[in-house]
Every structure is written in structure tokens, then in C-alpha cells.
Amino acid sequence: MLPQQSGNETNIKLPFAFILTSLAALILSQLILIMNGALVSEGIFRIPPIWSSVHLLLLGWALMTAMGAMYQLVPVAFLTSIWSEKFGFCQFAVTALGIGLFSAMLYYNPGKAFLPGVLALLGIVMFLVQMGMTLKKQAKPNILTLFVGSSLVCLFATIFLGIAMAWSIKTGEGSQLYSPIFKSHLLLGTAGWFTLLIFGFSYKMVPMFSLAHGFGMKLAKVVFAVYAGGLVAMLLSFWTGNKFGLGFGLTLLAAGFLLFAWHIKHIIDKRIKKKLDKPFLFALIGIGFGAIIHLAALAVFLSGHFSAAIGPLLYLYIMLWIAMSILGYLYKIVPFLWWTHKYSGEIGKRAVPSLKDMVNDKAAPPLFILLAGGALLVFASILLKSAALFYIGQTAASLALLAISITIVLVLKK
Structure with missing residues (x-):
């Protein structure tokens, strides 16, 4: 609903x-x-x-x-x-x-x-x-304003840093700053823009899709403070070369994400709707993946293998946290947009399809499982340096993304 x-x-x-x-x-x-x-x-x-x-x-x-x-x-x-x-x-x-x-x-x-x-x-x-x-x-203004507004600031900074890198490649100027600019660009583009945005809208959509009531929102401010603190600490470490700052930042990011996951669980526990829609369920699973990836990043840093593992972990972060969250919510948003546009004015005048008729929820689980399985195979292929494993995993993930995309587009024919 x-x-x-x-x-x-x-x-x-x-x-x-x-x-x-x-x-x-x-x-x-x-x-x-x-x-x-x-x-x-x-x-x-x-x-x-x-x-x-x-x-x-x-x-x-x-x-x-x-x-x-x-x-x-x-x-x-x-x-x-x-x-x-x-x-x-x-x-x-x-x-x-x-x-x-x-x-x-x-x-x-x-x-x-x-x-x-x-x-x-x-x-x-x-x-x-x-x-x-x-x-x-x-x-x-409310807590959602804080998350969304901060994510937009991170988006601007991400693009500005990207342009700075493009200028450096074009002219050679500022090459000594390329590394911290590049790292800041990646951090703000993923953990800053996308994660803060998904956090913010999750606080709106999770109660909406689960019909949850009677939950508190005070913890959301703590989630924002801890996660934003982690972003700041990591940015400072990139520009100062302080490894302690990097570890502290990763700790705060992991703590902030875990607090967010716990808060979402608390909201879900307050739901009226006992059986959650399958695509929405995978958006929630994406939160679990995000928490695991944050903890894994902290673990590899403590083990001294952060540089070697951050590339594969970033791939998982994009596919299993960002992509799965976006697709899970999109599965719900697009049918509602199209139903509202096409049928809301027809209620009471003629028979109209229900929201559940707009998209095939039963097709979602195998596609999202294929996406997750393919992404994990790609992760393993990079660690094992196996091209064959990569092609299998990436083909599986790509087919899943293609099928999910087609399913969403087909809503427009309903």
C-alpha cells in the first residue's frame, strides 16, 4: 500500500x-x-x-x-x-x-x-x-530532510571531485592530489550519496510497504550522526594519510549501518502487514548484505589486506546493497506510479486492476537470487583471479538485471 x-x-x-x-x-x-x-x-x-x-x-x-x-x-x-x-x-x-x-x-x-x-x-x-x-x-523539516539533504550535498561533492579528476587527466595539473580525490570521489558517491539517500527513503518506504505503526524515530538521528561521522573520518584519513583515521572511519560506518539495520528491524516488528511483498523483502535483504559488507571492510582493514580487498567489496556494495535496494523499491514504486496515472480516476466507473495485478511478484525471488548469486561469483572470481568464474557470475547477474528491468518496463502495458 x-x-x-x-x-x-x-x-x-x-x-x-x-x-x-x-x-x-x-x-x-x-x-x-x-x-x-x-x-x-x-x-x-x-x-x-x-x-x-x-x-x-x-x-x-x-x-x-x-x-x-x-x-x-x-x-x-x-x-x-x-x-x-x-x-x-x-x-x-x-x-x-x-x-x-x-x-x-x-x-x-x-x-x-x-x-x-x-x-x-x-x-x-x-x-x-x-x-x-x-x-x-x-x-x-524532519529527519528525512536531513538524510536526503546530506545525500544531495554528497552527490554534488562526488561530481565536483569527478570533474577535478577529469581536469587532472586532461592537463596533468594536480596529479599529486589525484589519489585522495579519487578515494573521496568513490566514498562520497557510494557511502555518501547513495547510502544516505537509501537510508532516508527507507525510513519512509519501509513503514509504508509494511504498514508499520507505533515505532520511534529518535534512533534515526543517532544513525545519521554515526554514519556521517564515519564519512568525515575517512575523508580526513584520505587527505592526511592517517591509517588510524581510516580504521576509525570504517568502524563508525559499520556501527552506523548496523544501527540502521537494527532500527529497520524494529520498524518491521511493528508492522500490521504480516506477509511482506517479495520484491520489498529483497530490498530488506539488501540491508543485510550492506551490513555484512561494512563489517567485512572493517575486518580486512584490521587484517592488513584492505587495499587488495576493497575493489571486490566495492563491487558487492554496488550490486548487493545499492542495486538490490533500488530494484526492490522500484518494483513497488513503478506499478504504483502507473496505476495511479492510468486507473485512479476510473475507480467506481469500471473494473480496474489492483496494484498486485500490475507486476508479477512471483517472478521476483528467482531473479533477485540470481542477481545475488552472480554477484558473489564475480566477487570470488576476482579473489581467485578466474576469468571463467567471472563470466559465469557476471552473465548471471546481467541476465537477472535485464529480466528485472523488462519486468518493470512491462508494467507500462498493464
């Missing part, structure tokens, strides 16, 4: 423009990754094709999906309409073109990626302006 219409709904074409474009970027990112499987299985990540694949996945798919979802969810969560839909369509065009050109240049000629990167930055800044003006209209 989702909230009833509040009069703040966004033009359905805007969120779907982002979501459908993002699915094309997702498929392309997986094809590029499979084509370069032999190198990835050897632990070689910092090459143009992998840069292109990662940015198509994180910018072209995950970021564009998040933008589309926020255009619909922010009015529902904050009870205020989007600042300007016309500006939103312009922002979509600029962002899609910028990310597409930027990813293409990363693949063919990274030295020429600076100007397309600036275009992508412009599109993202336009989105930040849109969200900033929208949140400004909110009558009373």
Missing part, C-alpha cells in the same frame, strides 16, 4: 523519462563489463572501459533512477509539489546527454571527458536546485 493522492503528484512522464533511460544505461554497463571480464577478474579496474561501465551503472542507471524516483517520492514524503516540472524536463535532457557523452568519452578517450563531465555536472546541479527549491517549500 502507498499513500493516496495528495494533489502534489508529478507529471508521470518526468519520473518515467529518468527511469526508462536509466534501464538502457544499466544494460549497456553490463555489456561493457562482460566484454572486459578477463581484466576485471585479474583485479584490473582502473582502465577506460571499466570507468565507463561503472559510471553508466552509477550515474546512468542508479543516479537517473534515484532522480526519477525522487521526482515522485519527494512530493509524497514531504507533502509539497515539485518546484518546476518544466525545469525538470530540461534537467533530464541535460543530465542524460551529459552522462551519455561523459561515459562515451571515458571509454574512447578519457582525456576528452572534461567538457562532457561539465555538462553532466550542470544537469546534476540543476537537479540539486530543483530539490533545494522543493525542500525549501516544506512546512516542517
Whole structure:
């Protein structure tokens, strides 16, 4: 169940423009990754094709999906309409073109990626302006405002640092700062932007999808303080070279994520809906994966193998925490958007399908299991340096992502 219409709904074409474009970027990112499987299985990540694949996945798919979802969810969560839909369509065009050109240049000629990167930055800044003006209209800020607002700050910093790297590659200037910039870019783009955003909207969607009531939200402030503290500690360690700061930051990140997972469990325990929808259940499983990965990162740091393990762990973080969470929620969000657009005005006039009729929930478990299994095989292939294992795992994960994407798109035919 989702909230009833509040009069703040966004033009359905805007969120779907982002979501459908993002699915094309997702498929392309997986094809590029499979084509370069032999190198990835050897632990070689910092090459143009992998840069292109990662940015198509994180910018072209995950970021564009998040933008589309926020255009619909922010009015529902904050009870205020989007600042300007016309500006939103312009922002979509600029962002899609910028990310597409930027990813293409990363693949063919990274030295020429600076100007397309600036275009992508412009599109993202336009989105930040849109969200900033929208949140400004909110009558009373809440904890969700804190998470979402902070994630948007991390998004801007991530893109700014990415442009700085592109400039360094183009001109050679600031090469001595490339390492801390690169590490900060990765941290803020994954644990900063995506994780804080998923935290924030989980606090809205988990009670919504489980019909939970009577839970407290005071712990959410602690979750934010601890996790944000971990981000700050790690950033300082990157720029100072202090290994203690790195370990302290990883400890805080793990603690913050575990507190979030415990808080979500507490909310789920207060639910009225005893049988959870299967796609939503996998979004919750993604939280479990995220907690395990945070603990694993801390463990490998304490064992002295952090540099060797962080690449494979980052892959799992993207696939099993970020991707699984986004897809699990998207499975619920898209049917509601389309049902509301097509059938909400027809209730009482004719027979209309229920929300459960909009998407096949039974198809979700095998697809999400295939995604998780494939990602774990890729993780093992990198540790074992096995190209054969990589191709099996990445093909499985890619097929799962493709099938989930098709299932979501087919909602539009209902």
C-alpha cells in the first residue's frame, strides 16, 4: 500500500523519462563489463572501459533512477509539489546527454571527458536546485530532510571531485592530489550519496510497504550522526594519510549501518502487514548484505589486506546493497506510479486492476537470487583471479538485471 493522492503528484512522464533511460544505461554497463571480464577478474579496474561501465551503472542507471524516483517520492514524503516540472524536463535532457557523452568519452578517450563531465555536472546541479527549491517549500523539516539533504550535498561533492579528476587527466595539473580525490570521489558517491539517500527513503518506504505503526524515530538521528561521522573520518584519513583515521572511519560506518539495520528491524516488528511483498523483502535483504559488507571492510582493514580487498567489496556494495535496494523499491514504486496515472480516476466507473495485478511478484525471488548469486561469483572470481568464474557470475547477474528491468518496463502495458 502507498499513500493516496495528495494533489502534489508529478507529471508521470518526468519520473518515467529518468527511469526508462536509466534501464538502457544499466544494460549497456553490463555489456561493457562482460566484454572486459578477463581484466576485471585479474583485479584490473582502473582502465577506460571499466570507468565507463561503472559510471553508466552509477550515474546512468542508479543516479537517473534515484532522480526519477525522487521526482515522485519527494512530493509524497514531504507533502509539497515539485518546484518546476518544466525545469525538470530540461534537467533530464541535460543530465542524460551529459552522462551519455561523459561515459562515451571515458571509454574512447578519457582525456576528452572534461567538457562532457561539465555538462553532466550542470544537469546534476540543476537537479540539486530543483530539490533545494522543493525542500525549501516544506512546512516542517524532519529527519528525512536531513538524510536526503546530506545525500544531495554528497552527490554534488562526488561530481565536483569527478570533474577535478577529469581536469587532472586532461592537463596533468594536480596529479599529486589525484589519489585522495579519487578515494573521496568513490566514498562520497557510494557511502555518501547513495547510502544516505537509501537510508532516508527507507525510513519512509519501509513503514509504508509494511504498514508499520507505533515505532520511534529518535534512533534515526543517532544513525545519521554515526554514519556521517564515519564519512568525515575517512575523508580526513584520505587527505592526511592517517591509517588510524581510516580504521576509525570504517568502524563508525559499520556501527552506523548496523544501527540502521537494527532500527529497520524494529520498524518491521511493528508492522500490521504480516506477509511482506517479495520484491520489498529483497530490498530488506539488501540491508543485510550492506551490513555484512561494512563489517567485512572493517575486518580486512584490521587484517592488513584492505587495499587488495576493497575493489571486490566495492563491487558487492554496488550490486548487493545499492542495486538490490533500488530494484526492490522500484518494483513497488513503478506499478504504483502507473496505476495511479492510468486507473485512479476510473475507480467506481469500471473494473480496474489492483496494484498486485500490475507486476508479477512471483517472478521476483528467482531473479533477485540470481542477481545475488552472480554477484558473489564475480566477487570470488576476482579473489581467485578466474576469468571463467567471472563470466559465469557476471552473465548471471546481467541476465537477472535485464529480466528485472523488462519486468518493470512491462508494467507500462498493464
